[in-house]
Amino acid sequence: MEIKSYLNEQRLFIEKAFATYIPEAKGDFSDHIQAMRYSLTAGGKRIRPILCMAAAQAVEGEHVDPQDLLPVACALECIHTYSLVHDDLPAMDNDDLRRGKATNHILHGEAAAILAGDGLLTWAFDLLSNPAHGTLSSDKKLRIIHIIARASGSLGMVGGQALDIANENKTFPFSTLQTIHSSKTGALITASVLAGAVGAGADEKQLTALEQYGKQIGLAFQIVDDLLNATATTEQLGKTAGSDAELGKATYPAYFGVEKTRIKAKNAVSCAKDCLTEFDDKAEPLRLLADYIYTRSH
Amino acid sequence: MEIKSYLNEQRLFIEKAFATYIPEAKGDFSDHIQAMRYSLTAGGKRIRPILCMAAAQAVEGEHVDPQDLLPVACALECIHTYSLVHDDLPAMDNDDLRRGKATNHILHGEAAAILAGDGLLTWAFDLLSNPAHGTLSSDKKLRIIHIIARASGSLGMVGGQALDIANENKTFPFSTLQTIHSSKTGALITASVLAGAVGAGADEKQLTALEQYGKQIGLAFQIVDDLLNATATTEQLGKTAGSDAELGKATYPAYFGVEKTRIKAKNAVSCAKDCLTEFDDKAEPLRLLADYIYTRSH
Numbered sequence: 001m002e003i004k005s006y007l008n009e010q011r012l013f014i015e016k017a018f019a020t021y022i023p024e025a026k027g028d029f030s031d032h033i034q035a036m037r038y039s040l041t042a043g044g045k046r047i048r049p050i051l052c053m054a055a056a057q058a059v060e061g062e063h064v065d066p067q068d069l070l071p072v073a074c075a076l077e078c079i080h081t082y083s084l085v086h087d088d089l090p091a092m093d094n095d096d097l098r099r100g101k102a103t104n105h106i107l108h109g110e111a112a113a114i115l116a117g118d119g120l121l122t123w124a125f126d127l128l129s130n131p132a133h134g135t136l137s138s139d140k141k142l143r144i145i146h147i148i149a150r151a152s153g154s155l156g157m158v159g160g161q162a163l164d165i166a167n168e169n170k171t172f173p174f175s176t177l178q179t180i181h182s183s184k185t186g187a188l189i190t191a192s193v194l195a196g197a198v199g200a201g202a203d204e205k206q207l208t209a210l211e212q213y214g215k216q217i218g219l220a221f222q223i224v225d226d227l228l229n230a231t232a233t234t235e236q237l238g239k240t241a242g243s244d245a246e247l248g249k250a251t252y253p254a255y256f257g258v259e260k261t262r263i264k265a266k267n268a269v270s271c272a273k274d275c276l277t278e279f280d281d282k283a284e285p286l287r288l289l290a291d292y293i294y295t296r297s298h
Numbered sequence: 299m300e301i302k303s304y305l306n307e308q309r310l311f312i313e314k315a316f317a318t319y320i321p322e323a324k325g326d327f328s329d330h331i332q333a334m335r336y337s338l339t340a341g342g343k344r345i346r347p348i349l350c351m352a353a354a355q356a357v358e359g360e361h362v363d364p365q366d367l368l369p370v371a372c373a374l375e376c377i378h379t380y381s382l383v384h385d386d387l388p389a390m391d392n393d394d395l396r397r398g399k400a401t402n403h404i405l406h407g408e409a410a411a412i413l414a415g416d417g418l419l420t421w422a423f424d425l426l427s428n429p430a431h432g433t434l435s436s437d438k439k440l441r442i443i444h445i446i447a448r449a450s451g452s453l454g455m456v457g458g459q460a461l462d463i464a465n466e467n468k469t470f471p472f473s474t475l476q477t478i479h480s481s482k483t484g485a486l487i488t489a490s491v492l493a494g495a496v497g498a499g500a501d502e503k504q505l506t507a508l509e510q511y512g513k514q515i516g517l518a519f520q521i522v523d524d525l526l527n528a529t530a531t532t533e534q535l536g537k538t539a540g541s542d543a544e545l546g547k548a549t550y551p552a553y554f555g556v557e558k559t560r561i562k563a564k565n566a567v568s569c570a571k572d573c574l575t576e577f578d579d580k581a582e583p584l585r586l587l588a589d590y591i592y593t594r595s596h
Contacts, residue, residue, distance in 0.1 A: 028477050029457035031464060036452060086416060091408035110389035114412065115460045118384060121416065122451030125423045129444035138436035145443065146427035153420030154334060159327035162413045166329060179326050 003288040010050045013066070014073055015041070021074040021127055035108040035116040036123070040081045043099040043238070045296075047221075048080050048192040049073030051289060055196035055210055058276070058283035064200045068134035072144055072199060075124035076192050079152050082120035083161070083188075085113055092165060093247060100238035124148070136199055144195045151191030160184025169248030177250050185225070186218030193217075193286075209275050213286065216272035220293050223265040226251035228298065231258065237298050269294045301586040308348045311364070312371055313339070319372040319425055333406040333414040334421070338379045341397040341536070343594070345519075346378050346490040347371030349587060353494035353508055356574070356581035362498045366432035370442055370497060373422035374490050377450050380418035381459070381486075383411055390463060391545060398536035422446070434497055442493045449489030458482030467546030475548050483523070484516030491515075491584075507573050511584065514570035518591050521563040524549035526596065529556065535596050567592045 018040065025034040052073045056064045088095040088103040089110065096106050105113035127133065128145045136144075150156060160183030167176065193214035197207055226244065230253045234241040244251050252261040272290040276283045316338065323332035350371045354362045386393040386401040387408065394404050403411035425431065426443045434442075448454060458481030465474065491512035495505055524542065528551045532539040542549050550559040570588040574581045 023452060028481070029452055029460060032457050032460035033452055035460075086412055089409075089412065091412060111387075111463045112460060114384055114387065114389060115456055115463070118415075118419065119452035119456045119460075121419060122447055122456060125443060126447040126451055129440050129447055131440070131444065138440045141440055142427050142429070142436045145423060146429065149420055149424035149427055153424055154321060154327055154331055154417035158413055158417045158420060159330050162327060162330035162333075162410060162417075165409045165413070183326070 001284055001288060003292050006285060006288065007045070007050065007292065010053060011046045014046050014049045014053075014070070014077065017070045017074055021071055021133070022078075022123070032112065032115060032119060035104060035112045036119045038107065039085050039098075039104045039116060040078065040120065042101050044077070044081070046077060047289075047293075048076040048188060051189065051192040051214075051217075051286075052076055052196035052199075054283075054285040054289060055193040055202075056200035057196075058210070058279050058286050059197050059200040059202040059206055060282075065135070068136050069196060069199050071127045071130065071133040072195050075127040075148065076188070076195065078120045078124040078127070079148065079157075080188065082117040082124075083152075083157060085117040085120070087161065089113060092161075093243065095240055095243065097234065098239050121152075140198055140201075143198050147191050147194050147198065148188075151187040156183050156187035156191075157185075160187070164249065167250065170250075172250060174255055177252070177255065180250075181219060181222040182215070185222040186215055189218035189221060190214030205278075209278060213272050213275035213290075216268045216275065217290050217293050220265045220268035220272065220290070223252045223261060223268065224294060224296060226253055227258065227261055227265065228296075232297070265294055299582055299586060301590050304583060304586065305343070305348065305590065308351060309344045312344050312347045312351075312368070312375065315368045315372055319369055319431070320376075320421070330410065330413060330417060333402060333410045334417045336405065337383050337396075337402045337414060338376065338418065340399050342375070342379070344375060345587075345591075346374040346486060349487065349490040349512075349515075349584075350374055350494035350497075352581075352583040352587060353491040353500075354498035355494075356508070356577050356584050357495050357498040357500040357504055358580075363433070366434050367494060367497050369425045369428065369431040370493050373425040373446065374486070374493065376418040376422040376425070377446065377455075378486065380415040380422075381450075381455060383415040383418065385459065387411060390459075391541065393538055393541065395532065396537050419450075438496055438499075441496050445489050445492050445496065446486075449485040454481050454485035454489075455483075458485070462547065465548065470548060472553055475550070475553065478548075479517060479520040480513070483520040484513055487516035487519060488512030503576075507576060511570050511573035511588075514566045514573065515588050515591050518563045518566035518570065518588070521550045521559060521566065522592060522594060524551055525556065525559055525563065530595070563592055 023033050025037055053069055056069050085104045087093050088098055089105055095103055104116055160180050164180045164184055190211055193210050197210045228237060229244045232241055269290045273287050276286055321331050323335055351367055354367050382396060383402045385391050386396055387403055393401055402414055458478050462478045462482055488509055491508050495508045526535060527542045530539055567588045571585050574584055
């Protein structure tokens with residue numbers, strides 16, 4: 001399997017599903033929905049939904065109906081996108097550029113961007129609980145909702161972002177950076193893997209292994225993000241390069257230098273793949289995704 | 299039954315439940331959780347959770363275990379509180395005062411307030427899906443989540459707030475004001491009633507009646523809000539009086555004058571109570587709540 005064509009195919013599969021699972025920009029709230037759709041459809045690697053689908057495949061292989069997981073995959077992308085829209089706000093990271101395009105508040109204004117984020121977050125839970133979508137049992141849906149809510153909220157992504165913002169321009173121990181990374185980035189990545197696995201009926205042993213896999217690739221993902229922010233250009237990234245240093249954010253390269261940081265990312269990917277030893281070749285996409293997270297250039 | 303003592307008793311019952319259902323401000327994310335708790339515990343009438351409990355009682359009377367509905371009630375208050383925190387932001391209504399206290403961003407800063415709102419919203423869905431809370435069936439929980447997500451998101455409260463902000467200082471038809479009111483305020487109030495009713499096992503006929511009841515008291519609630527904003531003092535309200543006029547917001551009094559507006563609010567309350575004719579005296583709290591919504595002074 002070739003990772004680039006796999007990623008491309010999966011990305012298109014998920015983006016096509018937006019037509020079904022995201023409201024159209026029409027009716028009373030068309031401007032608001034347009035603002036939501038703007039950020040949701042402004043590119044993106046769709047890593048979280050792809051991880052969700054790949055984890056389901058690893059557990060059950062061809063027996064999983066991807067249609068059942070598409071609402072979950074879209075919900076994950078809604079939550080990820082809302083987090084970017086809010087992170088980019090002037091009061092937060094104050095970024096003008098995201099994925100090579102104007103950020104939401106630059107185009108729609110700050111109030112509309114806050115509400116676009118609120119709308120995307122809430123829509124995720126609408127999708128996950130919608131009785132019209134998919135044939136997953138209520139027990140599975142409910143477990144997926146709780147996994148995603150816990151990972152994206154105050155004890156996960158939102159808490160991590162709050163800690164990140166509060167620690168700008170401050171010196172703090174490396175353990176705090178680990179907490180920021182694991183909550184701000186790792187939690188939702190792990191939840192994406194677990195949501196797919198629960199949907200596909202994984203047993204507790206598989207869930208434990210996949211949770212560890214998720215944590216390791218989440219760590220690798222954030223380390224590589226730190227590296228790219230420090231070493232790539234704005235053009236390569238499609239977002240402002242060097243913003244971490246400018247905002248006084250602690251990062252892996254700031255603690256360890258670029259070379260040691262690269263090794264740490266590579267080790268995390270290696271650990272992630274070790275978590276998959278009990279899985280057969282249906283977990284091949286998960287293994288390739290781990291490699292991709294290390295080699296990605298944006 | 300005396301409405302004031304009923305409301306007070308119910309309010310204390312719900313506020314006591316925060317100790318169980320809202321995370322404590324400790325650990326890695328203590329500052330963030332403290333910011334969430336600040337707005338959640340800064341007073342409030344707790345109308346939505348009380349409506350939820352009262353609707354459950356109307357359907358099943360003494361057979362409902364209130365403990366099963368407390369996570370739902372707390373989730374509704376989390377969502378209502380998040381909406382206030384975000385509405386008060388400088389980019390939105392830019393309000394310094396809420397319930398007689400400094401608004402969240404005044405005390406914690408804008409970034410922390412945005413994240414406190416995000417955290418409260420997400421926590422609501424964590425609570426609603428938590429397997430450790432209550433004995434409602436997965437089917438009921440899932441239905442409640444979907445009712446609440448639909449009402450509070452882009453096709454409900456968030457959409458209404460976006461429409462409200464986008465129409466500041468504009469002239470628009472009365473039908474647009476009706477859409478703003480029914481989505482921004484009515485939807486979550488109706489959802490509060492329906493969530494309690496679903497939790498208590500209401501049949502479809504009861505749900506239809508209670509949905510109509512919810513819509514009418516939602517309308518009355520917003521009309522009275524408009525009236526109070528125009529006629530009461532900042533001290534009486536605990537939030538900035540006259541802010542609607544200052545922000546160029548269309549309101550019922552602006553369309554109809556104060557006296558005709560009062561009559562419209564009274565009519566809505568009357569219609570609300572008419573929706574309850576099929577219910578026995580276990581619906582007495584819902585009837586009294588309808589009256590209270592008209593007579594409230596803040």
